[in-house]
Amino acid sequence: MTDLVIETRELRKQFGDKTAVEDLSLQVHRGEVFGFLGPNGAGKTTSIKMLLGLVEPTSGSGSVLGAPIGHRATRARIGFLPEHFRFHEWLTGRELLLVHGQFLGMSTRDTKARADALLARVDLLDAAHRPVRTYSKGMMQRVGLAQALLGRPDVVFLDEPTSGLDPLGRLLVRDVIRELREHGTTVFLNSHILGEVEATCDRVTFVREGRTIRDLRLGEVDGSMEVDLRVGSLTDEARTAVARIGRIVEDGAPLSADGPERLRVSISREDLLPELARALVERGIPLYEMRVARKSLETTFLEVMGEDQRPG
Amino acid sequence: MSGLLAVTRLTLYEAFRKRILMAVLIAGAGFLTLYGLGLHFMVRGEGNGMALIERRIFLNMLTLAGLFAANFLTIMTAVLLPVDTLSGEIASGVIQTVAVRPIRRRDIVLGKWLGHWIVMAAYFTLLAGGVLTITALRSGFTPQKLEIGLPLILLEGTVLLTLSIAGGAKLSTVTNGMLAFGLFGVAFIGNLVEQIGTMAQNDAAREVGTVASLIMPSESLWQLAAYHMQPSVVRDLGNSPFSPVSVPSVAMVVWAAGYIVVALTLGVRWFGKRAL
Numbered sequence: 001m002t003d004l005v006i007e008t009r010e011l012r013k014q015f016g017d018k019t020a021v022e023d024l025s026l027q028v029h030r031g032e033v034f035g036f037l038g039p040n041g042a043g044k045t046t047s048i049k050m051l052l053g054l055v056e057p058t059s060g061s062g063s064v065l066g067a068p069i070g071h072r073a074t075r076a077r078i079g080f081l082p083e084h085f086r087f088h089e090w091l092t093g094r095e096l097l098l099v100h101g102q103f104l105g106m107s108t109r110d111t112k113a114r115a116d117a118l119l120a121r122v123d124l125l126d127a128a129h130r131p132v133r134t135y136s137k138g139m140m141q142r143v144g145l146a147q148a149l150l151g152r153p154d155v156v157f158l159d160e161p162t163s164g165l166d167p168l169g170r171l172l173v174r175d176v177i178r179e180l181r182e183h184g185t186t187v188f189l190n191s192h193i194l195g196e197v198e199a200t201c202d203r204v205t206f207v208r209e210g211r212t213i214r215d216l217r218l219g220e221v222d223g224s225m226e227v228d229l230r231v232g233s234l235t236d237e238a239r240t241a242v243a244r245i246g247r248i249v250e251d252g253a254p255l256s257a258d259g260p261e262r263l264r265v266s267i268s269r270e271d272l273l274p275e276l277a278r279a280l281v282e283r284g285i286p287l288y289e290m291r292v293a294r295k296s297l298e299t300t301f302l303e304v305m306g307e308d309q310r311p312g
Numbered sequence: 313m314s315g316l317l318a319v320t321r322l323t324l325y326e327a328f329r330k331r332i333l334m335a336v337l338i339a340g341a342g343f344l345t346l347y348g349l350g351l352h353f354m355v356r357g358e359g360n361g362m363a364l365i366e367r368r369i370f371l372n373m374l375t376l377a378g379l380f381a382a383n384f385l386t387i388m389t390a391v392l393l394p395v396d397t398l399s400g401e402i403a404s405g406v407i408q409t410v411a412v413r414p415i416r417r418r419d420i421v422l423g424k425w426l427g428h429w430i431v432m433a434a435y436f437t438l439l440a441g442g443v444l445t446i447t448a449l450r451s452g453f454t455p456q457k458l459e460i461g462l463p464l465i466l467l468e469g470t471v472l473l474t475l476s477i478a479g480g481a482k483l484s485t486v487t488n489g490m491l492a493f494g495l496f497g498v499a500f501i502g503n504l505v506e507q508i509g510t511m512a513q514n515d516a517a518r519e520v521g522t523v524a525s526l527i528m529p530s531e532s533l534w535q536l537a538a539y540h541m542q543p544s545v546v547r548d549l550g551n552s553p554f555s556p557v558s559v560p561s562v563a564m565v566v567w568a569a570g571y572i573v574v575a576l577t578l579g580v581r582w583f584g585k586r587a588l
Contacts, residue, residue, distance in 0.1 A: 015587070052412045054588040076414040086405045088322070090329045102318040103413035147409065 005030050005155050005186040006051060008062035008069075012210075013046050013055060020046040022210035024060070028155075033177060033187040035197040035204035035218075037297075039305060043210040044190050045083060048157055051188075052080055065154055076104055079153035083160045083190075085144035089133035093124055093143045096132055097150055104151040111150070118146035122172065137164035145176065155186040162193060174200055198297040206304045214304050218297070226293045227276060229263040232286035241279040245272050260288045266295075315415030319423025320430075323397070327431045332393065336435050343385065344442040347378045348450070355451050369546055371453040375443065376538055376554040379455075382439035383465050383534055389435050390473035391492045394428040398480035398583060399488055407588055417584045425477050425576065432469050440465070457540040464537035467568055468530045472496060474572045478579030481586065499528035503535060510558035518558065525560065529568040532560035 006028035013021040021043040028034045038044050049055040053070025067074040087096055094115055101111025119125045122142040132143060141164050148156055162170045177200045180187050191197050197204060198218060206214045226249060242248060242265055252262035280287050327333050351374060401407040410420060440462055448454050472492060479488035502524020509517025525532040538554040539547060547555055
């Protein structure tokens with residue numbers, strides 16, 4: 001059985017003469033928390049809608065859970081929280097979940113038990129009898145999260161799940177994503193809050209102008225690790241040796257005349273760390289401190305997107 | 313099938329929860345009260361010297377006036393009730409969370425159609441049943457051929473309801489509503505032109521009316537229903553406001569049925585292709 005939960009090849013969507021998605025080619029593995037990143041207008045939401053069968057691709061192909069995208073029976077195994085969650089606001093929170101249980105073909109008994117558990121999980125049990133129209137934006141988002149998880153999905157698409165949530169609400173979403181990962185559920189997360197992506201995702205893909213342009217595994221080092229060093233006076237030979245292992249990003253002057261020098265080196269793999277230390281020590285350079293400073297996702301995001309993507 | 317029924321149930325529940333049924337019941341009760349009072353005073357004021365045939369013509373006109381009002385209210389309901397059921401939910405994004413479920417898009421359209429049809433049919437039954445019951449109780453009169461006339465009126469409502477739902481799959485709520493009422497207006501005026509053209513023996517005017525009826529068969533269905541529910545003497549004399557000079561053919565019923573099927577098929581097709 002394939003490990004791939006989502007796979008797309010050159011998926012493209014054109015609305016009239018406007019191309020919303022140019023080339024979406026990605027793979028998401030089972031049990032992975034996958035981040036989908038890009039600036040506004042990059043085609044992220046259209047991409048998600050194509051994967052869910054809400055928008056028909058103009059060309060290209062793809063599969064979700066091994067079936068062609070939009071496959072009806074497979075949709076029972078998919079959960080979805082849209083960016084602007086809206087539902088029939090005259091329903092109460094509990095009724096909303098019961099209605100979705102009917103749409104999913106779940107038994108009434110199972111739906112009721114599952115609805116109560118989920119309402120408790122998203123801290124809405126007390127408000128379950130109130131119409132959704134009386135909910136705050138955060139409550140709306142949380143009941144939306146509950147409906148996305150109702151059918152015990154194998155893959156969940158979360159489009160900006162924390163927009164409108166206070167810090168406690170964000171923590172709740174983060175915890176839920178963690179629980180999903182523990183249960184082996186694949187999470188497809190679209191979020192502008194990079195700290196949240198960094199804290200929850202295993203891997204991210206950057207999308208720009210409707211194209212997937214870079215794939216990055218978080219947690220592992222893939223060109224995203226920088227090492228801060230405090231070393232004794234560097235010889236040219238030692239500097240050359242360091243430069244062979246990584247890229248010297250910053251070569252700072254010593255704080256005092258005979259004090260240690262500061263050096264920042266970018267390396268591409270974690271296993272280069274001991275090699276870097278060895279290169280210095282073997283050349284008799286005292287090593288006072290060696291600290292790994294991972295590049296923030298925000299820095300990577302800006303690098304990948306390019307300065308021209310910054311507004312203003 | 314379960315998806316279709318789930319959507320139908322939700323549609324009916326929405327009508328109940330949004331107090332649409334309550335509004336419908338109150339409006340219906342108001343209408344029937346007025347009709348009952350009017351009938352009561354008119355029957356009380358009948359001339360003593362009125363012949364049996366005159367009384368029958370008089371009561372038939374009154375009953376058809378009541379059914380005409382019921383027909384009009386049903387048409388309003390048929391257009392207004394579902395006018396934003398698809399377009400509104402598409403615009404607000406509500407439809408997204410439904411369409412990602414394992415439900416065929418076709419079943420979403422058909423489920424909404426069925427749910428709204430049940431509400432409309434119940435409303436029409438209440439109004440028409442009320443008019444006929446009040447008339448029968450107060451005067452002992454019942455129009456003839458109700459088994460033909462009432463289904464024809466219901467078919468008219470079904471045509472407009474289908475048009476309103478199908479249009480919502482493609483158009484915005486306002487455009488859809490205007491189009492549905494616009495077509496109803498075309499049918500109404502077209503029918504008047506046809507009646508006048510027939511009286512004036514003007515073939516061109518009559519053909520204009522026929523074309524209008526083909527574009528929107530609603531008015532023809534009412535004319536046909538009214539024709540069947542009148543005594544032959546009234547039909548022959550043509551002395552009632554509900555007596556068509558030019559009687560629509562049975563083919564118009566077949567046309568209307570086909571119209572519903574085509575409109576619903578188009579609605580399903582448009583919604584199936586639409587980016588949500």
